[in-house]
Amino acid sequence: MTAPLHEPHPSRPRLPDTQQGMRRRNLSRVMHTVNAEGPLSRAAVASRIGLTRAAVSTLVDELIRSGLLEELGPERPGRVGRPGSALALSGHGPAGIGAEIGVDHLAVCAVDLRGGIRAQAVRRGTNRGRSPEPVIAELTSLVRQVVAEAGGEGLWPAGLAVAVPGLVARDARTVVRAPNLDWHDTDLGALLPDDLPVTVDNEANFGGLAELWLGEGTPRDFLHVSAEIGIGGAAVVDGRLLRGTRGFAGELGHVPVRPEGPQCACGGRGCLEQYAGEEAVLRAAGLEPGEHRVEFLAERAAAGDEDVRRALQGAGTALGIALTGAVNLLDPETVVLGGALAALAPWLLPSLKAELARRTAGPACAVTVSRLGSQGPLLGAAHSVVRGVLDDPAAVGVRA
Amino acid sequence: MTAPLHEPHPSRPRLPDTQQGMRRRNLSRVMHTVNAEGPLSRAAVASRIGLTRAAVSTLVDELIRSGLLEELGPERPGRVGRPGSALALSGHGPAGIGAEIGVDHLAVCAVDLRGGIRAQAVRRGTNRGRSPEPVIAELTSLVRQVVAEAGGEGLWPAGLAVAVPGLVARDARTVVRAPNLDWHDTDLGALLPDDLPVTVDNEANFGGLAELWLGEGTPRDFLHVSAEIGIGGAAVVDGRLLRGTRGFAGELGHVPVRPEGPQCACGGRGCLEQYAGEEAVLRAAGLEPGEHRVEFLAERAAAGDEDVRRALQGAGTALGIALTGAVNLLDPETVVLGGALAALAPWLLPSLKAELARRTAGPACAVTVSRLGSQGPLLGAAHSVVRGVLDDPAAVGVRA
Numbered sequence A, B: 001m002t003a004p005l006h007e008p009h010p011s012r013p014r015l016p017d018t019q020q021g022m023r024r025r026n027l028s029r030v031m032h033t034v035n036a037e038g039p040l041s042r043a044a045v046a047s048r049i050g051l052t053r054a055a056v057s058t059l060v061d062e063l064i065r066s067g068l069l070e071e072l073g074p075e076r077p078g079r080v081g082r083p084g085s086a087l088a089l090s091g092h093g094p095a096g097i098g099a100e101i102g103v104d105h106l107a108v109c110a111v112d113l114r115g116g117i118r119a120q121a122v123r124r125g126t127n128r129g130r131s132p133e134p135v136i137a138e139l140t141s142l143v144r145q146v147v148a149e150a151g152g153e154g155l156w157p158a159g160l161a162v163a164v165p166g167l168v169a170r171d172a173r174t175v176v177r178a179p180n181l182d183w184h185d186t187d188l189g190a191l192l193p194d195d196l197p198v199t200v201d202n203e204a205n206f207g208g209l210a211e212l213w214l215g216e217g218t219p220r221d222f223l224h225v226s227a228e229i230g231i232g233g234a235a236v237v238d239g240r241l242l243r244g245t246r247g248f249a250g251e252l253g254h255v256p257v258r259p260e261g262p263q264c265a266c267g268g269r270g271c272l273e274q275y276a277g278e279e280a281v282l283r284a285a286g287l288e289p290g291e292h293r294v295e296f297l298a299e300r301a302a303a304g305d306e307d308v309r310r311a312l313q314g315a316g317t318a319l320g321i322a323l324t325g326a327v328n329l330l331d332p333e334t335v336v337l338g339g340a341l342a343a344l345a346p347w348l349l350p351s352l353k354a355e356l357a358r359r360t361a362g363p364a365c366a367v368t369v370s371r372l373g374s375q376g377p378l379l380g381a382a383h384s385v386v387r388g389v390l391d392d393p394a395a396v397g398v399r400a
Helices: A019-037 A042-049 A053-065 A132-151 A203-214 A278-284 A294-302 A306-330 A340-358 A373-391 B019-037 B042-049 B053-065 B132-151 B203-214 B278-284 B294-302 B306-330 B340-358 B373-391
Strands: A069-074 A085-089 A094-101 A105-112 A117-124 A156-164 A174-178 A183-187 A198-202 A222-227 A231-237 A334-337 A366-369 B069-074 B085-089 B094-101 B105-112 B117-124 B156-164 B174-178 B183-187 B198-202 B222-227 B231-237 B334-337 B366-369
Touching: A019 A042, A019 A053, A019 A069, A019 A085, A019 A373, A042 A053, A042 A085, A053 A069, A094 A132, A094 A373, A105 A132, A105 A373, A117 A132, A132 A156, A156 A203, A156 A373, A198 A203, A198 A373, A203 A222, A203 A231, A203 A373, A222 A306, A222 A340, A231 A306, A278 A294, A278 A306, A294 A306, A294 A340, A306 A334, A306 A340, A306 B306, A334 A340, A340 A366, A340 A373, B019 B042, B019 B053, B019 B069, B019 B085, B019 B373, B042 B053, B042 B085, B053 B069, B094 B132, B094 B373, B105 B132, B105 B373, B117 B132, B132 B156, B156 B203, B156 B373, B198 B203, B198 B373, B203 B222, B203 B231, B203 B373, B222 B306, B222 B340, B231 B306, B278 B294, B278 B306, B294 B306, B294 B340, B306 B334, B306 B340, B334 B340, B340 B366, B340 B373
Parallel strands: A094 A156, A156 A198, A222 A334, A334 A366, B094 B156, B156 B198, B222 B334, B334 B366
Antiparallel strands: A069 A085, A094 A105, A105 A117, A174 A183, A222 A231, B069 B085, B094 B105, B105 B117, B174 B183, B222 B231
16 A cells, blocks of 8 residues: 555556546545535535435445445434435444654554544653664554454554654655654565555654644645654645655755754754754753753743743744745745644744744734644544545445 | 636636536547647547547547647558548647746747747837836737737637736736836736736746746656746646745745845845845846846856856855755755756856755755746746646637
C-alpha cells in the first residue's frame, strides 16, 4: 500500500471515465454527503448530489452491504409522505488506525467512520537513539492491542497510518531523515504489520491534515506550524496537503531568518529552528535543553518567568520573519499554530503578529491557534485512513 | 468570463458525474491526446484513452464539426488493414489571444491550437504613471489588429488573456496593485473588450505556465523566478499553478533576505527585491536606475565590467538565500530562472548555486535557465486560452 487514497499520487493513473469509474465516484459522493450532513434520507442524499432517487438507492444498498452505511430506522413521524429511513456512517464497520512515533512516546488509536475514538494505547519513554526495529516492534504490539479492543466493538481496521518526526519519502514508507530519532533511510514499511494497508508520513503533515478535517472553521488554504522538538510546517492548498517533489515540503524550520546566524544541523545558518526550536528557546531562557521540554516553557511563562517570556518573544519575532516569507510565497488564508506551539501562543503571538504586520503591505495574514494541540498528528493519521474509505468506498472489502 | 478553464476556481462546482459531464471530459481527453501525440488515427486515439473505437469516432466527429480537429487525409499506405485518416488539432479553428502590459511596452499575439504564433503586434513606449484607460484603449486596438490578421487565416478568437506586472485578484480581472504602473484596485475586466472571454493574470504566473507548457523537459513541480522591474515567482505544483487565497502566491521578491536590511515599498525590510531587483542591482553597480534597464546589465557583464559582475554576484547570493526558504517550503524538483534573469544567468548562477548548496543538507535543488526568456508571459497568456479549449472543448461554440 502506498500513498493515502484521498491524495492520489501524481504517477497513479486516474480511473478511466467509464461506467465503473463513475459508480465508484458516486459511491464516494454518497459517503461524503452523509459524512458532511447526515443523518439523511435517501431522497435527501439524492437531491444533494443531483442523482435520481433510484440511482442513489442502488448505491446506498451496496454501501450498507459493505458495512459502510447504517440505517437508523424510520425518520420521526409527522412529516409529509412515506417516512424515509435516515442513513448514517457505520459505527461498526471499518476503523482508521492512527499511530505516532514521538521522540518521548508511542501512541496508537482507532477512529470509526463517524470520527469517534474507540480505542487507544500510549507508551511513555524515550525513543531517542533507539534503532527502528525494537521501536516498531513495540508500536506493532500497541497496534494489535488497539485493533483487538476495537474488534470487540465490531470494528475492523481499514488501514494503519503512522506519524513520524522526520522527512518521509513519497513512497509513504521510507523515513529519509529523522534527526531526533537518529534514523536515516529507514524502510518502516518493511517493519510494520503486513496484514494491513500501511502509510507513513511526517507528523507535521498529519497535524496539518487533522486541522483541515477536524479544526473548527479552518479554511481550505492555510499554513499549519507546529513544534515538538523541531519545527514543522504543513501547507494546505485548496483542501490538499502540499507534499513537494520528494515529500519534503513545509520545512519551515529551515527557512533562513538571519542568513549569518548560528549554524544549523541542516547545513544552513540562521534557520528558524535556531531561534524558535525547543533547544534554542530553552537556551535563550537560561534553561538546559534535555532536562526540560517545550511543555515546561508554558508553565514557566504562565507563572510570570521573565526570562522565559523574553525567550518566547524572541521566538515569536523569528517566527514572524519566517512566516512573512512563507505568506508571500503561499498566500494562505490563515496561519494556524498547532502542536506544542498552541500552548505557547499567548507569549509567541504578540511579537509574531507585530513582525508579520510590519512586513506586510495591506492587512497581514490572520494567525489562529489550533484546538487540537499535540493530539493533531495522531488524530490526523487515524482520520487519513477514514478519509481514504470515504474517498473510495469500493476499495474497502467486505468483512464479517 | 472569469478564471481560465484549465484551473477551475475552488468555488466553481465540478460538473455532476453524469453522462453529459463524462462526454465533456472525454472530448477533452481526445483533444489532449491528439495534442500530446498527434497526428493519430481514431483507432490510436481509442487505444490511448481506453474507449471503444465507436465511442471515439462519435467524439471525433463532434470535434471536427466544431472546427477543433482536422483530418489530414488517409495515413500512408503499406500498413495492414484499412487506412485510417490521421487526426490533428485544427490550424484554422479557435485561437488564443495573449496580451502583455509591460512597463515599457504593450504586446499582443494570436496562437493557434497547434501552438503556432499566427499574428502579433507590439507598441514600445513607457506605461509608467499612465492611467489604465488610455493604456487599455491602445491594447484593445492592438488586439483588434491581431484578431483581424488571424481572421484572415481562418482563425477566430476563443478568448483573450492579459499579463500585467502586478497582483491580480482571483476574479481574474482586478489589478489589486501594480506599483510600477501605479495602478491600484483597477477593474481591467471593465475596460477590456466585452465580446471575448477575458482573463487577467500576473505576468509571473503566465511566465511560469509558459515554462510548464512550452519548456523543454520542464518537470511538473518547479519554482519559476523571473524579473522585469520587480522580481516575480510562480510555483507550479503537480502541473498546476499555485495561486493562493487572494491570488497573490509566488511573491518571492518580498521574502525577507536580511530582516534588518533596507526598507522596501511593500512595508517590509531587507526583501529579496532590495538586493536582486533591477534598481538595487543597478545601484550596486554604480549605475543610475531609470536611465538603464536590466537588459543593459547583461551587455556590461558580458563585456567584463567588474562592478556589474560584482553587483550580479551579490544579487545571486540574495536569490540563493530567498530560494533556500522557498525550496524548504515547496520542495520543487527544479528552480527555473526566467524573464530577464535568464539573460543574466551566467553571472547570477555561481553565487546563487553556492548559497543554495551551503544551506542544504543533501543534494541542493537543481537550478535551470528558461529558453523562453522575456517572451514567457505573452506566450503563457495566449497558451492559457488554448489550454482552456483543450480542457473543455464543448464550451467553445461553433463559428463559421
